Amino acid sequence: MSVRRLAENQFQPAGFAFSDENSAWVDRTIQKYPEGRQQSAVIPVLMRAQDQEGWVSKAAIEKVADILGMAYIRVLEIATFYTQFQLQPVGTRAHVQVCGTTPCMLRGSQKLMDVCKSKIHEHTFARNAEGTLSWEEVECLGACVNAPMVMIGRDTYEDLTPERLSEIIDTFEAGKGAEIKPGPQIDRWFSSPEGGPTALLGEYQPYTKAEDKPPEPAAPAAEGATTPPSEAAKPKSTDAETNAALKSPADGKSAAPAGTPNAQPAKADNTASGPAKAGATEPAEAPAAPTPKKPQ
Template structure:
């Protein structure tokens, strides 16, 4: 790997600060990590700084180090190690990354680099005269079947020709980069084969009015009990594997003498009660530990009957499908219910579902309040990002 250094002091800004939206996002990102491990947010914060200013400045590195209470040299090591971080100013409208790894090279990436040299700058990491465009060659971008390809910021453009790349560069130079469709630039759906289907063009069922050619051809299949020539080896192996006639007869008699076993009935597990009370004594109900998180323990959040329309509790960071199902079993279906939890109720849920502090660490109550108040729009206003 080549040595990566920060840009010269002449182009470095004197200070850096996240804007209001990114500041809220950064604080929420730090809370995703366990206490004492907040420094793990260094890469997301550096990426957010790059997205805000276009590149990672020395002042941004210092700001992130201060936010995470992290030694400056550690943040500097991260920024200079990962090539995803741009340490010098790049084009304000487009920084084009050309994949030069073998599949793209074999499919014409060398010609794409020549286009960038001609239309932007002969050298990598240099902007054009207006400062709006720049380019670099990178390693594999992960869409080898669609080679050759480029990436502009977070979007990829695949199946390129030199002529198409020139059109894309002109669009970004004119400020119309958003009008360029991302992905394959030919008649292809994602990474599907190019062109129309050449096989499996029919589901094998003739439709009314369809041509008889579309129907599958009949195939003669011999009956399963048809006589088949037996070789000497097969006869010998069969004799070795087969039990004696006496054993076979006894086994058949034992089988026919016993009545057929009735199929086992499906065991039904009843849902736990939705209000405080004792559990059923029926044997099919699973016993619950008599701990602070048990169903009968004090502090359990109030349950409600399942409404006609339930909220998507998975929008709360830290709630997956399994946890949402467990919450439903406890009679919790809406953001408003979660938003009303007190400390005792939060602790009860955390203990009962064995979440190991997730409820408080992810601040479910604050997230639920935002979602209950104004949905995703309010969540974005409060946390600076869409709910996961």
């Protein structure tokens, strides 16, 4: 996007003043903001100045700053940041802002700019011979899903073809721009599919909260059925030391397969059965399997 500066001195008026109607509107707008926050009205007040004169002059910026008690530079920062504010004289009937950001560019915005060059002027911001039309390239205008699009005044015209934009420009040139319906220029509602919706086409069913529905009875469990243990969180391993057969049962008998070295049964857990009976002796541990000797 090009650098935005104020118009040259030859275009700047000597002063600026709101009309009586707009002055009353400005007072009502400022009163909408709480005490100490009146400067938040700077954007709508600045836009009102543009609506009155057709563009924002240096004198208009200074007037808005004086009304709101702001430094001139603060209002200038806002006016130069937003492309909706025109800083030099533009077409009196239409100033066409063509979005040139990626989505619109991929959808053919360059062809829209070619239309503007042929019907208005080769250069941006330059007005046609009658002074009624001008155009510029701007950054994203927020209607990417309906690309390519342009903005004229405060309205957007979307889903454009070069032919349709040419018709729109001719209509504004004839002073009949209000007859054009803004928004998508194809058969769709806002951003819905062209031709109408393609899903949720059945009969409407009123929404019912889940808690309003009676709970469904649980299915009866089969007699004698057991729930298998879940192994979803157990890692899969084929290592010998993770073989479940190496674990001895609580009765002290080894469950190790034949040929497993150093297999020892686990001791019986007597802590859960209370104190041991008098005269009872613990079972002797099974002797460890001899360790094979290494060959000499």
